[in-house]
Amino acid sequence: MMSEVVIAGVGQTPVEEHWDKSLRELGLMALKAAVMDSGGLRPQALFVGNMFAPQLSRQAHLGALIADFAGLTGIEAATIEAGGASGGAALRAAYLAVASGAVDVAMALGVEKFSDVIGAKVDAALATGGDSDYEAVQGLTPTAQAALLMRRYLYEYEVPRQAFAGFPLIAHANGVNNPNAMFRKAISEEVYRQAGVVSDPLNLFDVAPLADGAAAVLLTRADLLPPGFPHRLVRIAASSMATDTLALHDRPDPLDFRAARLSVERACEKARITPAQVDLFELHDAYSIYAALSLEAAGYAERGQGWKLAQNGAEPAVVSLRGRLPISVLGGFKARGNPGGAAGIYQAVEATLQLRGEAGENQLPNVRRAMIQNLAGPASSAVTHLLEALDG
Amino acid sequence: MEISRHWRLRKQRYALVGEVCPHCEAKLFPPRDICPECGQEARTTYNFSGRGEVYSYTTVYEPPAGYEENAPYTVALIKLEEGPIVTAQLTDLGDQPVEIGTPVEMVTRRLRQDGDERGMIVYGYKFRPVLARVSA
Numbered sequence: 060m061m062s063e064v065v066i067a068g069v070g071q072t073p074v075e076e077h078w079d080k081s082l083r084e085l086g087l088m089a090l091k092a093a094v095m096d097s098g099g100l101r102p103q104a105l106f107v108g109n110m111f112a113p114q115l116s117r118q119a120h121l122g123a124l125i126a127d128f129a130g131l132t133g134i135e136a137a138t139i140e141a142g143g144a145s146g147g148a149a150l151r152a153a154y155l156a157v158a159s160g161a162v163d164v165a166m167a168l169g170v171e172k173f174s175d176v177i178g179a180k181v182d183a184a185l186a187t188g189g190d191s192d193y194e195a196v197q198g199l200t201p202t203a204q205a206a207l208l209m210r211r212y213l214y215e216y217e218v219p220r221q222a223f224a225g226f227p228l229i230a231h232a233n234g235v236n237n238p239n240a241m242f243r244k245a246i247s248e249e250v251y252r253q254a255g256v257v258s259d260p261l262n263l264f265d266v267a268p269l270a271d272g273a274a275a276v277l278l279t280r281a282d283l284l285p286p287g288f289p290h291r292l293v294r295i296a297a298s299s300m301a302t303d304t305l306a307l308h309d310r311p312d313p314l315d316f317r318a319a320r321l322s323v324e325r326a327c328e329k330a331r332i333t334p335a336q337v338d339l340f341e342l343h344d345a346y347s348i349y350a351a352l353s354l355e356a357a358g359y360a361e362r363g364q365g366w367k368l369a370q371n372g373a374e375p376a377v378v379s380l381r382g383r384l385p386i387s388v389l390g391g392f393k394a395r396g397n398p399g400g401a402a403g404i405y406q407a408v409e410a411t412l413q414l415r416g417e418a419g420e421n422q423l424p425n426v427r428r429a430m431i432q433n434l435a436g437p438a439s440s441a442v443t444h445l446l447e448a449l450d451g
Numbered sequence: 452m453e454i455s456r457h458w459r460l461r462k463q464r465y466a467l468v469g470e471v472c473p474h475c476e477a478k479l480f481p482p483r484d485i486c487p488e489c490g491q492e493a494r495t496t497y498n499f500s501g502r503g504e505v506y507s508y509t510t511v512y513e514p515p516a517g518y519e520e521n522a523p524y525t526v527a528l529i530k531l532e533e534g535p536i537v538t539a540q541l542t543d544l545g546d547q548p549v550e551i552g553t554p555v556e557m558v559t560r561r562l563r564q565d566g567d568e569r570g571m572i573v574y575g576y577k578f579r580p581v582l583a584r585v586s587a
């Protein structure tokens with residue numbers, strides 16, 4: 060019998076270029092914040108979501124590093140690496156550890172430190188998330204890969220180029236009220252239209268900025284919470300993970316994010332809900348095209364129609380803060396920033412704040428259920444969690 | 452230096468040697484030993500023709516380490532005439548605009564220079580427009 064797993068504490072650092080802070084210091088900041096938020100629970104196991112530390116900081120073995128630095132020497136700790144989905148995969152590991160009864164309290168901590176290295180070395184590190192022998196060797200980068208998908212999407216579905224403005228416009232508008240977001244300024248359609256090309260057809264606003272950050276989520280069972288727990292209780296109703304071919308070119312239909320679809324189906328099946336019963340969706344908007352493909356994979360739009368959910372008409376866009384299915388509610392990858400292997404934990408923190416009613420100016424009314432989805436590359440891995448507020 | 456790694460891949464890099472599944476006849480590139488179509492073992496080599504068309508393409512302006520000297524360069528998904536799609540750079544473009552559907556053929560070119568002091572150069576496949584050869 061699997062135990063019910065609740066979120067006891069959440070913590071995060073601002074997402075930015077933390078020149079003055081090291082990997083371990085960032086990790087500790089988020090860890091301490093989550094422990095304090097929980098009322099002082101001590102994790103018995105620590106799962107660190109990280110992808111780049113061995114390459115960019117010459118540091119592997121983050122489990123022992125961070126447990127040691129946090130004064131938790133002795134506990135179980137290890138890195139979980141699944142490319143850009145490392146954070147989501149670490150959350151799933153922590154969930155399984157508590158749900159199985161193996162431990163009473165587990166922490167998922169995402170941490171990423173990009174800013175110790177700049178330029179071509181970062182791009183080379185990013186490329187290792189794809190197929191080294193058949194993709195990276197050709198000089199392909201994750202951004203170029205998103206551009207390949209976007210160009211094919213525009214061609215196959217005859218979508219107007221400007222339609223993709225909807226996603227960054229919504230993300231930037233939502234980031235304004237998030238004190239931890241990298242960008243806190245709304246942008247206009249005109250700004251989007253005039254933005255410089257990054258990898259055609261992607262422009263600057265189609266690509267989420269990489270930056271440093273750490274976020275942590277502390278999980279336990281409801282009966283172990285300290286007395287007088289001050290937050291509305293949020294449980295993890297489902298956790299799932301799926302993979303697709305590592306290389307994008309090995310798929311019969313590159314525009315089908317199959318792993319994203321499978322992970323949503325598995326999560327919804329476990330929670331016995333349909334995607335329509337979700338009140339908000341934190342998706343993986345590392346690129347605006349990925350937002351559209353994720354919405355389609357989750358079944359919120361037909362193939363080739365995902366972009367329409369970000370268009371304002373007589374009603375506000377479906378995925379805007381005032382729409383039926385808000386996404387990127389605190390800025391998403393685009394405005395909060397993309398802290399690599401930590402991003403999946405930021406999603407969990409932000410969704411928890413919404414479900415608790417602690418999301419500040421961007422608080423959504425009457426939200427009970429959130430879906431969060433963390434992808435690696437073009438959904439070569441996909442991790443989906445369903446979070447649910449428990450009333451009473 | 453990774454010499455042995457590049458050596459292992461020489462048949463793929465220089466000659467697009469893939470596999471054909473003896474059970475369902477699916478053509479596979481890159482070779483992968485287990486057929487994704489039928490799940491059975493596929494180890495029969497198959498020489499791809501090197502002809503195909505552009506499925507999608509883009510330009511890389513900010514290259515990874517080792518690729519700086521070619522930048523900006525065009526990278527594409529090429530749908531081979533036998534079915535599989537491969538990721539590859541386009542080369543010898545001249546003034547011709549690339550489009551989805553442009554017919555291309557494989558050529559061997561320098562892919563990258565390894566970043567150490569001995570500077571090992573890696574060669575492999577790129578694709579060029581078929582029409583460029585006719586008009587040249």
Ligand SMILES: [Zn+2]
Nearest residue numbers: 472475486489
């Ligand atoms: Zn077969």
